[in-house]
Amino acid sequence: MNNSQKKGGSTEVVRTYLKHQHKKVYSICRFFTTTYKEHQRLFADIVAAASQSIQHKKAGDEKNTLLLRACINMTALHSIMLRLEPEEDRTIQFKSPDYQRSMLKFRESVGEITDYEKILLFLEMEKVPQNEISDLTGITSYKKGVSLKEQPKKSFIPYLKEKLVWS
Amino acid sequence: MELKKLQQNWNSFPEVSMEERPVLSSDLEKIVVHNPLSGAFYLKPRIYRRIVAAVILWLFNIYQWRIQLKTGGNDLYQQAMLFFVLTYFIYFHVRLLLFADYQSLLSLKLIPFLGKLETILDKYILSFGIISILAGFYLLAAFEKTLSLLNSAAYAGISENGFYKWLIIIFLSISFYILFLHSVIPKYKKLLVTVRTYRGEIGSKLQKK
Numbered sequence: 001m002n003n004s005q006k007k008g009g010s011t012e013v014v015r016t017y018l019k020h021q022h023k024k025v026y027s028i029c030r031f032f033t034t035t036y037k038e039h040q041r042l043f044a045d046i047v048a049a050a051s052q053s054i055q056h057k058k059a060g061d062e063k064n065t066l067l068l069r070a071c072i073n074m075t076a077l078h079s080i081m082l083r084l085e086p087e088e089d090r091t092i093q094f095k096s097p098d099y100q101r102s103m104l105k106f107r108e109s110v111g112e113i114t115d116y117e118k119i120l121l122f123l124e125m126e127k128v129p130q131n132e133i134s135d136l137t138g139i140t141s142y143k144k145g146v147s148l149k150e151q152p153k154k155s156f157i158p159y160l161k162e163k164l165v166w167s
Numbered sequence: 168m169e170l171k172k173l174q175q176n177w178n179s180f181p182e183v184s185m186e187e188r189p190v191l192s193s194d195l196e197k198i199v200v201h202n203p204l205s206g207a208f209y210l211k212p213r214i215y216r217r218i219v220a221a222v223i224l225w226l227f228n229i230y231q232w233r234i235q236l237k238t239g240g241n242d243l244y245q246q247a248m249l250f251f252v253l254t255y256f257i258y259f260h261v262r263l264l265l266f267a268d269y270q271s272l273l274s275l276k277l278i279p280f281l282g283k284l285e286t287i288l289d290k291y292i293l294s295f296g297i298i299s300i301l302a303g304f305y306l307l308a309a310f311e312k313t314l315s316l317l318n319s320a321a322y323a324g325i326s327e328n329g330f331y332k333w334l335i336i337i338f339l340s341i342s343f344y345i346l347f348l349h350s351v352i353p354k355y356k357k358l359l360v361t362v363r364t365y366r367g368e369i370g371s372k373l374q375k376k
């Protein structure tokens with residue numbers, strides 16, 4: 001018996017949701033992949049990660065947030081894995097001439113930017129509000145004059161868990 | 168202005184053509200159940216296997232320790248030490264498994280996610296130290312067994328001398344750790360350094376801003 005049968009309709013709901021949101025996943029792949037193979041691998045990994053996160057989501061977590069977190073986390077892993085691999089030709093190679101042309105144009109206009117900037121740009125393109133970015137990246141901006149004391153504190157149980165299980 | 172141009176470019180982006188695009192309806196079912204984490208990023212099966220193996224050895228050790236206590240054998244202190252090392256080994260791995268919490272790992276924010284991966288890898292590398300100690304104990308036992316079959320006089324000489332046994336255990340443990348340092352550990356260390364550098368780069372970017 002596989003996961004989908006075991007959980008009844010829940011996987012079906014997740015699948016439908018991901019099917020509707022697949023364009024977001026395609027979008028982030030544009031920043032981080034150069035070949036069709038890489039694109040497919042990253043796409044599958046993000047979808048699987050999002051599916052896993054949504055199925056085990058805790059109360060208060062929104063599906064969209066979890067999907068975006070899956071996108072960001074998996075692209076980070078993808079970049080880390082690329083760094084471990086021997087240097088390869090990183091030129092853009094897609095079969096479809098239309099897609100190849102758009103990718104070349106897009107990369108040219110984006111230029112050489114860091115992964116974090118790519119993530120920020122992706123979130124900007126997806127019209128994610130500025131105040132929600134820290135909820136996805138975990139990086140809190142101290143620019144707005146918010147002191148450390150005013151930063152939201154962790155609730156007691158996860159804090160205690162973190163301290164007791166591993167510090 | 169640049170951003171507006173980019174946004175226009177973004178909006179007019181074509182879909183990956185049909186022959187290059189994953190078949191969503193049929194493939195999605197397979198995709199959603201596959202594990203996105205693999206290799207050294209997913210240590211759960213390895214940690215499980217270690218816990219199961221350690222529990223079996225732990226039970227056998229309790230049995231051996233009991234025999235040593237009853238008969239007043241020469242290996243009483245070694246069995247006691249082995250018991251504590253095995254207990255700590257099991258505790259360490261259960262703690263690591265609970266900490267990793269692979270089900271919710273991917274739903275973390277980027278920086279905590281990378282931080283957690285770093286900790287998991289770091290602790291996993293540390294676990295090879297405990298394995299080396301265990302290897303020292305079990306290799307000595309294997310050595311004694313072999314010696315008892317080949318030369319009973321030499322075996323008697325060693326088994327009655329606790330000091331030599333401890334020296335052999337220390338020597339074997341260090342040798343085993345050196346072996347790990349040159350075989351398995353570099354792979355995990357390289358990954359750990361890459362994750363750490365990546366996290367550092369993201370953090371430093373924010374500081375520059």
